[in-house]
Amino acid sequence: MKLLLCGSLVFWLATAAGQTLPDGPGKAIVQRMCTPCHGLGSVVRARMTKERWGSVVDDMVSRGAKGTDDEIDQVIDYLAANFSKGAAKTVNINKAGAVDLADALEISAADAAAIVSYRRDKGDFKSLQDVTRVPGIDIKKIEAAKDRLEF
Ligand code: HEC
Incomplete structure (x- = not known):
């Protein structure tokens, strides 16, 4: 019973996280890499330049987010593509x-x-x-x- 509850909670968390993210390359990595510590609420509400996303992700990696260099690049690209700050406003x-x-x-x-x-x-x-x-x-x-x- 305990195990069942635990399993459905994980499932629920995974779907809840999945629903908030738009499709695109890197989505699965973001879901895996960015959800162990907090929800994706502050991620999907944020609007940042690619540069800023790069430093946020670096910061998260220093806090313990796990991914290879290649995955990290994909995460930054995904975030910049989907949650960009009205990019290149002059x-x-x-x-x-x-x-x-x-x-x-x-x-x-x-x-x-x-x-x-x-x-x-x-x-x-x-x-x-x-x-x-x-x-x-x-x-x-x-x-x-x-x-x-x-x-
Ligand atoms: C090891 C735990 C951990 C993981 C994994 C993690 N974060 Fe965080 N994140 C935190 C903590 C702790 C805070 C709160 C930091 C604070 O309030 O100063 C935070 C806050 C944030 C914030 C809001 C704060 C800000 O600077 O605007 C964003 C956005 C964010 N994380 C994005 C991400 C992304 C994107 C990923 C995946 C690449 C990620 N996080 C993975 C621990 C983590």
């Missing part, structure tokens, strides 16, 4: 306000505010090079988002 760095900059470039509010105030003082940015001159901002993040930048 933003004009000379026109956008701080909130939009922070959102589109995935930089901190403080960095976005620094960009806006630098722009106010020094005039429009003409290239990525100009942006790198803003004191104190995380240049790596800006460079990672350079495809989303318009001048």
Whole structure:
């Protein structure tokens, strides 16, 4: 009896997890790799860039999620394909306000505010090079988002 209950619980958990995920390559791996510790609720509600998904999955692996390198790549591709953040939303760095900059470039509010105030003082940015001159901002993040930048 105990065994039966246990088996149906596992079955129920597996189907509950399966229902929330869209079909696609990598789905089975996500179901296996990402459900031992928590449900998939926060996964299916999330919207992230591929880069962000990469770091979330890395974080989960460091917490104990198990998969080969190849499986991990497939999981990241699957998540990025299905739960992407309005991918590649571009933003004009000379026109956008701080909130939009922070959102589109995935930089901190403080960095976005620094960009806006630098722009106010020094005039429009003409290239990525100009942006790198803003004191104190995380240049790596800006460079990672350079495809989303318009001048
Ligand atoms: C070994 C256990 C474990 C496994 C396996 C695991 N996670 Fe997590 N996950 C956690 C823990 C613990 C938290 C809560 C972290 C926190 O609150 O800081 C979490 C939180 C999350 C969050 C929400 C927090 C955030 O950073 O937004 C997401 C999304 C997530 N996991 C995705 C995944 C994905 C995708 C997989 C499969 C690749 C996965 N998890 C596998 C342990 C795990």
